[in-house]
Each structure stands twice: as structure tokens, then as C-alpha cells.
Amino acid sequence: MLIVCIDSCLSLWMYTLLCSALQHWNRVLSSTITPRVLPAPELKQTTRTRDRVVLICQAPEGHLGTNFTLFRDQKPVASVVNQHGTETAQYTVTVGGGGLYCCLYQNNHGVYSGFSQYLTLNTQQHMLPAPxxxxxxxxxxxxxxxxxxxxxxxxxxxxxxxxxxxxxxxxxxxxxxxxxxxxxxxxxxxxxxxxxxxxxxxxxxxxxxxxxxxxxxxxxxxxxxxxxxxxSTPRGPTPPSTTGVDWPLVLGSISAVVMFCCALALVGVIAYRKVQAVAKEKKKREEAQFWTKVRAKDHVVDYTLRPVSLDCQDWADTSTVPRTPLWNALSTFATQISL
Missing domain, CATH: 2.60.40.10 (Immunoglobulins)
Known part of the structure; x- marks a missing residue:
């Protein structure tokens, strides 16, 4: 009985060890062996001009291709090689002739992907007006x-x-x-x-x-x-140059100074003429006041004295008798009056 138990335990232990080893090798092989076929890429038309179309062959996310090949009617027509690997490849195709296009890629281990879906080019004859x-x-x-x-x-x-x-x-x-x-x-x-x-x-x-x-x-x-x-990328304000002369700024400053001086001279001329006019008006008023006072002091009184020893005939006609002023402006009360 002891021998049978030992044999059974030993067989079970060896079976468990063998299964663990097989599982481990299976995981190692799964992680190192590459698949036979990679996922298929996508082929799309992104833009076109009057006579050219741009096609993009794009690998699925997480996959890189070192060689992308474009096919037309099952015949290779263009290839893009990138030693470092890339997710996309671009092709420029001439419009005309029709045909079906597809693409595939190859990774750095030499494994190819499946073919993309077929794409028919847009072959419109007349382009819409440009924006x-x-x-x-x-x-x-x-x-x-x-x-x-x-x-x-x-x-x-x-x-x-x-x-x-x-x-x-x-x-x-x-x-x-x-x-x-x-x-x-x-x-x-x-x-x-x-x-x-x-x-x-x-x-x-x-x-x-x-x-x-x-x-x-x-x-x-x-x-x-x-x-x-x-x-262009916007930039901040440019600092003023310290090495050269900014002639536009200098000429502008000189023009501003000249205009300011002209304006100041014009204001001075207008003010001077105003002062002269006020002085002349004041002088006229003072002269008028002076002559008014002089005329008020120099007043002349003219009296005429008729002769008293005239007969009736002479009295009747006095137009021939000369009139002698009683006194003139230079006479005084001490002057004798002659008749």
C-alpha cells in the first residue's frame, strides 16, 4: 500500500510540473511569434484638385508599417518606404482612367497585412468654384x-x-x-x-x-x-532701434516744431495789433477830454457899445456907425474905454 501511494503522488507531481511547463512555453511562444496576417489598413481620398487626387493609406492604431503599397486593379502602382515605421502613407494619383484602388502594409518583421477595401476615385469633370x-x-x-x-x-x-x-x-x-x-x-x-x-x-x-x-x-x-x-505668428511690439537714426520720426518732430512756431508767431501778431488798437483808442479819448477842458476855460464875451451923441438922423441910421467892442479878450478893467 505504501508503494502504491508513493507512485501515485509522484505521478501527480510530475503531471502538475509538466502542465505548468507547457503553459509557460505557450505564453512565451504567444508573445514572440508574430501573426501570419496583420489587420487591414484603410484607404481614403482626402483632397483633390482639377487633375490630381491625394489618397491616404492608414494602418490600424498600434500598428506601424515600413512599406506601404498602393494597388490599382490588383496591380502595384506606388510604394512608400519608411525604415522607422509609420501609420500612414500618402499617394498623389492623376485623375482619369478610373479603376479600383486598394493598399496594404508590411511591418519590420516582413509580415504583410490584409488588403484594404477597394476605393473608386471621384472623377467629376468640373470642379466647383474655389472658396x-x-x-x-x-x-x-x-x-x-x-x-x-x-x-x-x-x-x-x-x-x-x-x-x-x-x-x-x-x-x-x-x-x-x-x-x-x-x-x-x-x-x-x-x-x-x-x-x-x-x-x-x-x-x-x-x-x-x-x-x-x-x-x-x-x-x-x-x-x-x-x-x-x-x-505668421504674432509678435510683441518692436523696441526702438538704438543703432540708426529714425529719419521719419526726426522729420515729423521738426515739422511739428515749425508748425508750433508759426502758430505762436501768428498769435503774437494778432495780440500786438490788438494792443496797438486799444492804445490808439485810449489816446484819442484822452485828447478829446483835454480839448474839452481847454475850450471850457477859454470862453470869449463880445459886447457892442453904441454912441450916445447922435442926432436923430444918425440915430435913425446906425448902419454906418462902426461898432467898437467894449473889451476884447486881452482887455482888463484898468483899460480906458474910448468913445
Whole structure:
């Protein structure tokens, strides 16, 4: 009985140890062995111009691809390689010819994903009129981007794009935008959208475009892209330069001083003439008062004394008798009166 018990206990112990080892190796193999097929990516059309369309092949979240391949009618037409791995790849396709497009990706272990769903390009012949993109800034300093489309297509879906560019010897070379920075579907009563200005990094300007799409029947119709708009990061007030002479400021100061002197001289001339006029008026009043007093003191009395020894005939005609004043202004009471 003792031997049977020992054998049973030993067998049970070995069975438990073997099961634990198998479970451990199963976990190790599950964590190290890669799957045979990765999840399929998504292929989408993000933007288009009159003759080109931008396609994006995007891997599922958590998966990176080192090689993305685009297929047209089951034939590879373009490939994007990134040794460090990325989630998306961009393709620019020429419009025309139709066809079905799909894509797949490959990771750094050489494992391929499944094919994405097939995509048919939008091949509308005529683009809708291009919108207008402008920068708006209110009194509080908040800046916005306003995209105004055609009034004939209200209720559109507006998209704002940050345009990538390359700098060469002739300036920035603008590329076709990819994913929209922001998207708005506006009510049917409006034909414009306002986007908050995205946060900009660095002092260089950022280029933007906008576009609107309209559902006409069963298909979405795209507009032309707006003209690119460069938006610079706002800066604070520039301190005055201490190395050079600000000639406009100097000339403006001189002009202000000259105008002030001219105004001061004009005021002085007007005041001088006013004082002269008051002095002349006062002098006239004083002279008038003086002559009035003089005339009041110099009063002349003229008396005429007739002769008393005239006969009747002479008395009757006295027109020939000369009249002699009794005294003149220079006579006194001591002067003898002659008859």
C-alpha cells in the first residue's frame, strides 16, 4: 500500500510540473511569434484638385508599417518606404482612367497585412468654384480663418488644410495638402465657415488652404482649393532701434516744431495789433477830454457899445456907425474905454 501511494503522488507531481511547463512555453511562444496576417489598413481620398487626387493609406492604431503599397486593379502602382515605421502613407494619383484602388502594409518583421477595401476615385469633370480664405482678428486679439464658398452651394462641408511646403532657392514650394486640419458642416442658410486658428510653432509663417464639398445627388462634388494664405505668428511690439537714426520720426518732430512756431508767431501778431488798437483808442479819448477842458476855460464875451451923441438922423441910421467892442479878450478893467 505504501508503494502504491508513493507512485501515485509522484505521478501527480510530475503531471502538475509538466502542465505548468507547457503553459509557460505557450505564453512565451504567444508573445514572440508574430501573426501570419496583420489587420487591414484603410484607404481614403482626402483632397483633390482639377487633375490630381491625394489618397491616404492608414494602418490600424498600434500598428506601424515600413512599406506601404498602393494597388490599382490588383496591380502595384506606388510604394512608400519608411525604415522607422509609420501609420500612414500618402499617394498623389492623376485623375482619369478610373479603376479600383486598394493598399496594404508590411511591418519590420516582413509580415504583410490584409488588403484594404477597394476605393473608386471621384472623377467629376468640373470642379466647383474655389472658396476664399481670409484672416480675421477681433478687438480682443483672437484670430480666425474664414472660408467663404459659393452662395449657390449652401450647407456644404468645409475643410481647412495646413499646406506642407519645401523651401528651395526660389522660396517655398507648396505641396498638395493631405488630411484636413479641421472640418465643419454648416447649415443650409450659410455658405461660409469660420475656423479657430491652429496653434503655430516657431516664428515662420504657416500656409493654409480651404475647400468645400457638396452632395449632389449620390456623389460628393469637390471645389477648387482656395489660394494659399500665409499666417505668421504674432509678435510683441518692436523696441526702438538704438543703432540708426529714425529719419521719419526726426522729420515729423521738426515739422511739428515749425508748425508750433508759426502758430505762436501768428498769435503774437494778432495780440500786438490788438494792443496797438486799444492804445490808439485810449489816446484819442484822452485828447478829446483835454480839448474839452481847454475850450471850457477859454470862453470869449463880445459886447457892442453904441454912441450916445447922435442926432436923430444918425440915430435913425446906425448902419454906418462902426461898432467898437467894449473889451476884447486881452482887455482888463484898468483899460480906458474910448468913445
Amino acid at each position: 476664399t480664405l481670409s484672416l480675421q482678428e477681433d478687438a480682443g486679439g483672437v484670430r480666425r480663418l474664414a472660408c467663404t464658398g459659393s452662395a449657390a452651394f449652401p450647407g456644404s462641408v468645409f475643410s481647412l488644410y495646413q499646406v506642407p511646403y519645401q523651401v528651395d532657392g526660389g522660396g517655398p514650394l507648396l505641396l498638395l495638402p493631405t488630411d484636413p486640419t479641421a472640418t465643419q458642416r454648416i447649415p443650409v442658410t450659410r455658405h461660409h465657415a469660420v475656423f479657430p486658428l491652429p496653434v503655430q510653432e516657431g516664428p515662420s509663417a504657416t500656409w493654409y488652404r480651404c475647400q468645400y464639398t457638396v452632395l449632389l445627388g449620390q456623389d460628393w462634388s469637390f471645389s477648387e482649393h482656395s489660394q494659399p494664405l500665409a499666417v
